[in-house]
Amino acid sequence: MKIGIIGLGLIGGCLGLDFRSQAYKVLGVSRQQSTCDIAVEKGVVDESSTSLELLATADLIFICTPIHLLVPTLEKLTPYLKPQAIVTDVGSVKGAIVANCSRLWPNFVGGHPMAGKTEQGINAAQLGLFVNTPYLITPLESTPHFAVKILTEIVEKLGCQIYYSSPEEHDRAVAWISHLPVMISTSLIQACAEEQDLNIRQLAENLASSGFRDTSRVGGGNPELGLMMAKYNRQALLISLTNYRQNLDEIIDYIAGEKWQELEKILVSSNQYRDNFIQ
Amino acid sequence: MKIGIIGLGLIGGCLGLDFRSQAYKVLGVSRQQSTCDIAVEKGVVDESSTSLELLATADLIFICTPIHLLVPTLEKLTPYLKPQAIVTDVGSVKGAIVANCSRLWPNFVGGHPMAGKTEQGINAAQLGLFVNTPYLITPLESTPHFAVKILTEIVEKLGCQIYYSSPEEHDRAVAWISHLPVMISTSLIQACAEEQDLNIRQLAENLASSGFRDTSRVGGGNPELGLMMAKYNRQALLISLTNYRQNLDEIIDYIAGEKWQELEKILVSSNQYRDNFIQ
Numbered sequence: 118m119k120i121g122i123i124g125l126g127l128i129g130g131c132l133g134l135d136f137r138s139q140a141y142k143v144l145g146v147s148r149q150q151s152t153c154d155i156a157v158e159k160g161v162v163d164e165s166s167t168s169l170e171l172l173a174t175a176d177l178i179f180i181c182t183p184i185h186l187l188v189p190t191l192e193k194l195t196p197y198l199k200p201q202a203i204v205t206d207v208g209s210v211k212g213a214i215v216a217n218c219s220r221l222w223p224n225f226v227g228g229h230p231m232a233g234k235t236e237q238g239i240n241a242a243q244l245g246l247f248v249n250t251p252y253l254i255t256p257l258e259s260t261p262h263f264a265v266k267i268l269t270e271i272v273e274k275l276g277c278q279i280y281y282s283s284p285e286e287h288d289r290a291v292a293w294i295s296h297l298p299v300m301i302s303t304s305l306i307q308a309c310a311e312e313q314d315l316n317i318r319q320l321a322e323n324l325a326s327s328g329f330r331d332t333s334r335v336g337g338g339n340p341e342l343g344l345m346m347a348k349y350n351r352q353a354l355l356i357s358l359t360n361y362r363q364n365l366d367e368i369i370d371y372i373a374g375e376k377w378q379e380l381e382k383i384l385v386s387s388n389q390y391r392d393n394f395i396q
Numbered sequence: 397m398k399i400g401i402i403g404l405g406l407i408g409g410c411l412g413l414d415f416r417s418q419a420y421k422v423l424g425v426s427r428q429q430s431t432c433d434i435a436v437e438k439g440v441v442d443e444s445s446t447s448l449e450l451l452a453t454a455d456l457i458f459i460c461t462p463i464h465l466l467v468p469t470l471e472k473l474t475p476y477l478k479p480q481a482i483v484t485d486v487g488s489v490k491g492a493i494v495a496n497c498s499r500l501w502p503n504f505v506g507g508h509p510m511a512g513k514t515e516q517g518i519n520a521a522q523l524g525l526f527v528n529t530p531y532l533i534t535p536l537e538s539t540p541h542f543a544v545k546i547l548t549e550i551v552e553k554l555g556c557q558i559y560y561s562s563p564e565e566h567d568r569a570v571a572w573i574s575h576l577p578v579m580i581s582t583s584l585i586q587a588c589a590e591e592q593d594l595n596i597r598q599l600a601e602n603l604a605s606s607g608f609r610d611t612s613r614v615g616g617g618n619p620e621l622g623l624m625m626a627k628y629n630r631q632a633l634l635i636s637l638t639n640y641r642q643n644l645d646e647i648i649d650y651i652a653g654e655k656w657q658e659l660e661k662i663l664v665s666s667n668q669y670r671d672n673f674i675q
Contacts, residue, residue: 231605251603282599290599293588298611300647301580306666308640309572309673320561320569324530325673326510331610332577337670340663347651347659358648361587365644368579369637372626380626384619387585391616394588394604 119144120271121175123190125156125165128207128230129181130242133161135275138244144171155239173197177271179228180206184345188217195222203264209291209342210349211255211284219257224264227255227284229291230277237339245276252277255284285353292353294394296346297361300354302336303343398423399550400454402469404435404444407486407509408460409521412440414554417523423450434518452476456550458507459485463624467496474501482543488570489628490534490563498536503543506534506563508570509556516618524555531556534563564632571632573673575625576640579633581615582622 120136122129125147133143137160145162146169147153153165164171172178172194182190187206194204205228208214215227232250234241252272256265272279282290312318347354371380399415401408404426412422416439424441425448426432432444443450451457451473461469466485473483484507487493494506511529513520531551535544551558561569591597626633650659 231603233606250605253599253603278602280599280602282595286593286596286599289591289593289596290603293591293596293600294604294608297587298584298607300651301584301644302611303663303666304640304643304647305577305580306670307643307646307662308576308636310665310669311639311643312568312572314565314568316561317565317568317572320532320559320565321572322672323557323559324510324532324569325573326529328577328614329573330674331613332581333670333673334610335607336666337674338667340660340667343663344656344660348654348656351651351654355648355652357587358644358651360590361583362641362644362648364583364586364590365580365637365641367586368583369634369641372579372630372637373634375627375630377623377627381619381623383586384582384622386589387582387615388617388619390589391585391612393601394612395609395616 118142118177118271119175121146121172121178122162122181123147123169123172123178123194124181124183124186125152125161125239126181127233127237127239127241129179130156130159130161130239131232131244131246132179132181132207132275134159134242134244135247136271137161137163139274144175146171152239159239159242161239161242169194170197173199175199175202177203177205177267180204183341184208184210184214184349187214188221191218191221191225198222203267205268208349209295209346211287212353213349215255215257215284219259223259224261226260226264226268227287228268228272229253229255229287230275248276250277251280253280253282253287255282255287257284288350288353289356292350292357296350296354297357299335299338299343299346300358301361302333304336306333306336397421397456397550398454400425400451400457401441401460402426402448402451402457402473403460403462403465404431404440404518405460406512406516406518406520408458409435409438409440409518410511410523410525411458411460411486411554413438413521413523414526415550416440416442418553423454425450431518438518438521440518440521448473449476452478454478454481456482456484456546459483462620463487463489463493463628466493467500470497470500470504477501482546484547487628488574488625490566491632492628494534494536494563498538502538503540505539505543505547506566507547507551508532508534508566509554527555529556530559532559532561532566534561534566536563567629567632568635571629571636575629575633576636578614578617578622578625579637580640581612583615585612585615
């Protein structure tokens with residue numbers, strides 16, 4: 118089995134290292150010749166090229182480009198593919214991506230590894246990034262079973278916990294736990310930045326400690342990624358944002374009206390419910 | 397110089413350990429005899445008692461009780477105090493506390509160490525918790541200079557970065573960086589808990605990773621503490637919440653209206669502005 122990887126950044130690089138450590142032959146494609154060279158040097162891939170033609174012999178191909186390049190990349194790739202080749206992606210939204218990619222290539226199976234780290238790029242690639250992290254596979258009803266089965270078998274070797282859902286369920290779930298947090302965390306930073314009293318703003322900056330650091334972390338992250346979430350998961354994100362605002366309004370109402378029992382009830386239930394998320 | 401500590405929890409315990417390591421004599425008062433015993437055993441205090449009378453010889457007293465007990469504790473303490481004794485507190489809100497305490501005891505100086513850890517109680521006490529953390533001192537215009545000077549000299553020995561502000565400036569600053577984050581983080585957990593589609597809710601719980609963990613951390617914290625923040629810093633917190641909601645509405649509006657350039661501008665400026673907080 119030959120595995121192809123398009124886009125040799127952090128995720129593509131980690132996939133390559135893991136698969137090669139299990140004796141798969143890995144072929145890597147990057148737009149940058151310099152990245153291709155690093156990939157071979159670091160042992161991320163066996164062979165690399167800036168041309169998609171390299172993947173003519175690949176059996177399973179992971180497209181690891183930024184979200185907005187997924188569909189155009191697959192469009193350019195299909196002329197080179199073996200008829201039975203399976204294509205998957207690692208994009209963090211699935212609805213539109215899976216629909217479009219499946220039209221371009223019937224053996225397409227959407228996927229989303231929920232792993233990452235702050236450092237980006239191939240130089241941050243490491244062995245074992247995916248161990249014990251969730252990996253979501255999002256087939257359509259029309260997706261061939263053999264394609265889902267082979268992707269599952271390969272992803273299992275990364276040490277992931279595999280989940281299955283429809284692309285739409287995926288998008289609504291990640292809106293809650295990934296995309297909504299980015300927007301509320303961004304709003305926090307923005308609101309603080311708009312404090313008009315310079316003394317207070319400076320004091321806030323000086324006093325900020327771990328609570329602020331954690332709550333503002335994803336809002337201070339990569340702006341491009343935040344924009345892509347909003348663009349590609351707009352509808353699910355808007356649903357989450359609207360529900361979130363209702364909850365926020367409730368809390369504001371309780372504090373404004375000094376309804377302390379109601380506020381306490383919410384604080385207690387949040388304290389308990391959070392455990393469901395944090396295994 | 398004899399130092400008194402009332403309330404031998406995490407903060408009181410850490411103060412005791414640090415001051416004793418610098419050869420100050422430390423007297424500790426707790427409501428629980430068992431806590432008094434542990435405090436002596438662990439070397440947190442030289443002497444301990446469940447009675448405030450122990451502090452009759454103390455020169456500087458730190459009240460480290462929960463916020464709602466600060467004023468009642470000082471009321472009971474004053475009959476025992478030496479006339480020149482200085483009293484301070486470590487409460488996380490200052491406005492009402494400092495006003496009331498200064499009326500009860502003119503040599504009262506408000507203070508707020510911005511240090512902590514997840515574990516609570518005297519058994520979590522450790523040396524050096526305050527090193528390189530901010531410590532805010534919040535005198536009134538009427539506060540005697542000698543009292544501020546002596547508190548400053550003692551707090552400097554903890555290795556803190558000392559800042560001064562009015563109690564009101566303090567409360568508005570911590571509303572931004574400490575109390576607002578708790579409320580928006582609570583709203584996040586609540587909103588996720590209210591997802592009606594069980595499949596999606598379960599998927600969200602399974603997929604949640606570091607982004608959700610960090611953004612929800614302070615919302616899943618001690619409910620009592622959250623309630624106290626809201627009760628005792630209600631006005632400043634409401635101002636922060638209102639401004640925050642305006643920013644959130646703006647982001648919702650941009651996403652709903654597909655105003656991607658405006659959204660990008662906010663994401664970029666948040667990414668940059670966050671550095672002001674994270675030294």
